[in-house]
Amino acid sequence: MSEQKDSRAIQRDQRDSTTPVDVDQPVPATRAYVPNLQEHAQTPTRKQNGQVRQSRKVKNSQELLSPPVRIVATIILGIFVLIPIVYAILLSVTPDAQIGGDALIPTQWAFDNYVQMWNTVSLAQGLFNSLLISIIASIIAVVVAVGAAYVLSRFKFRGRLVYLYSLIGLQTVPSVMLLLPLFVLFASIQAALHLRLVGTYQAVIITYLTFALPFATWLMLSYFESIPIDLEEAALVDGATRLRALWEVIVPITLPGIVVALVFSFLTGWNDVLFASVLTSPETRTVAVQLQTFSSAQEGGALPLYGQLMGAAIVSALPVVVLYMVFQRYLVGGLTAGGVKG
Numbered sequence: 001m002s003e004q005k006d007s008r009a010i011q012r013d014q015r016d017s018t019t020p021v022d023v024d025q026p027v028p029a030t031r032a033y034v035p036n037l038q039e040h041a042q043t044p045t046r047k048q049n050g051q052v053r054q055s056r057k058v059k060n061s062q063e064l065l066s067p068p069v070r071i072v073a074t075i076i077l078g079i080f081v082l083i084p085i086v087y088a089i090l091l092s093v094t095p096d097a098q099i100g101g102d103a104l105i106p107t108q109w110a111f112d113n114y115v116q117m118w119n120t121v122s123l124a125q126g127l128f129n130s131l132l133i134s135i136i137a138s139i140i141a142v143v144v145a146v147g148a149a150y151v152l153s154r155f156k157f158r159g160r161l162v163y164l165y166s167l168i169g170l171q172t173v174p175s176v177m178l179l180l181p182l183f184v185l186f187a188s189i190q191a192a193l194h195l196r197l198v199g200t201y202q203a204v205i206i207t208y209l210t211f212a213l214p215f216a217t218w219l220m221l222s223y224f225e226s227i228p229i230d231l232e233e234a235a236l237v238d239g240a241t242r243l244r245a246l247w248e249v250i251v252p253i254t255l256p257g258i259v260v261a262l263v264f265s266f267l268t269g270w271n272d273v274l275f276a277s278v279l280t281s282p283e284t285r286t287v288a289v290q291l292q293t294f295s296s297a298q299e300g301g302a303l304p305l306y307g308q309l310m311g312a313a314i315v316s317a318l319p320v321v322v323l324y325m326v327f328q329r330y331l332v333g334g335l336t337a338g339g340v341k342g
Helices: 002-018 037-042 046-062 067-092 113-120 123-154 160-172 175-193 201-226 229-237 242-253 255-270 274-279 287-297 306-326 328-337
Strands: none
Touching: 067 306, 113 123, 113 306, 123 160, 123 201, 123 242, 123 255, 123 287, 123 306, 160 201, 175 201, 175 274, 201 255, 201 274, 229 242, 242 255, 255 306, 255 328, 274 287, 287 306, 306 328
């Protein structure tokens, strides 16, 4: 019986193997489960929901104040900033006899104060001297700071930390303490070399570099350290020199930082009164010294010319306002970009 069963199984297998198979015949579909991928893509998982809630919490935690509170705070801060400016503008067009009265708005306008002040104060000469000294000092400070910061960020050498600490230490010294030593130093050089320094542009420019150069160097150092060295190495591999790589690769990237250093170095010379009042002569006085001299001359007078004084102060502030408006795009990004390392 078993042999008959085996023979029948062999015949059945041979018959199945010789039966032709229709390739074009469709294969019956199975009832396998196919997931709805679109439904799963639209339906967030628990993990995704948790990530969304976590991101919302982080965003809310970063917003210390709600939008309405921020708007109100901005309006209040703007009012406190604009009140002195508006009041100074009103005083500049108010007749001198009405200044100090009860009326906030003058009964008549004295726009001629802006014409008479040019003859009362040596404003044009002061503006020219301030622009000349501040521009030269800021350009020299930025150029030297770029070179110094590049060397400090790319090379390790003996005395590097000492130089950096000396820059920090110089910033902690009050400027009043440096006034007498600088004056004595200039007077000694003047006596030894028979060369006039006190009362010249050179003495004031060198003095402003004492304060502008350390700040500009530290600012540019933070920018150079945030730039990957691979960019510079790629330029060196292509055959560029160190100076060319610095000028064509590094400087364009650090342009916002250079603008910030230039603006703050300019303000160092523009706002100074202490050193300019000692180291300048009547021919080289800056606009700040001219305003101080004019303000001191009004004390004890019969009728102080406060209208012209306010007009001169507003005109002297215009170059700084224009400077900020021109470089606003670089200042906004430049003050924070150097603090993030790439």
